Amino acid sequence: MVKCVKSQNGSSLIEVMVALFVLAIGMLGVLAMQTRAIQMNQNSAQYSQATTLAADIYEAMLTSPSSPGSYTINFDDAIPAAPACTASTSECSPSQIAAWNKHHWLTNVQNLLPGGEGQIEASGDKEYVISIRFVTGYDKDTDEPVYEQVDLDVRI
Template sequence: MMITGKQQRGVGLIEVMIALLVLAIGVLGYAGMQLTALKASEDANNRAQATLLGQDALERFLANETAMASYTDVDQWPDESTPPGEKPDVLNDCITSSCNANDLASWDISMLAWQAANQLPAGMIAVDECQHATGISCVVVSWNDDEPNDCMTNDGVNTGIGTSCVVLEVAR
């Protein structure tokens, strides 16, 4: 039995529509991969910034050992993220005038908190004695919905999947 031209009407259009559907699914898959890559790239950038900020904090408090107690006192560190923007006036104090060791520690803490807020989304930083070991200080940098105390447990460091934390340990 032979199919006439009238019976074949629309078959070519259906083939084109199926091809467009397959193409659309492929484009959506590609867009999803790009979005995943963008999120992973942003997370890697945040982790790199947090690591640099943590290293800066370590260097600051190791350079000012006479005020070590000020750096490792968790009450000296802000409880919430500093609003991003211009540097607070207190940050000019140790630049324009001389400071003693404790003033420098307060200045460093203010500067580090300001940097965390400006370099990371809802960024926070704190230095505290590590809960899982004595004589070791932990520099904790967190961002997004995590706070520095969310990154530490009695068993050690909590940097599981989905956490926005970087923890650096230093023996003192």
């Protein structure tokens, strides 16, 4: 009597393929998590930069409390030209100092933040809202920029 022995060939190869597939899915998960962490780190840096810039213009407003109203500006306004009185031999009026501060502040907002824009609104008697908005991405459907905004409520 002859015994016929049947054995399974290739089952270990299938197990290796399944293990590699599971490993590949895990690596894709780690890659997605790392990508998201980098994006959140960049957003955090942008928020920090916007907060620092808002504090900078607030400190400039505090240096000339007699004319804080000359610091108001809207998002749509053009960057004011820097006044010519910045040379050490000439003196600037408070409104010229405000124009110089706004010029440098808005230039920094545009240069340091993607799509950066700044606004200073009067919200009451000696109360102002300093707003900075910047682009954090683009809408998938319309390809329009998505803005985030940092507001700082201050009193002079």
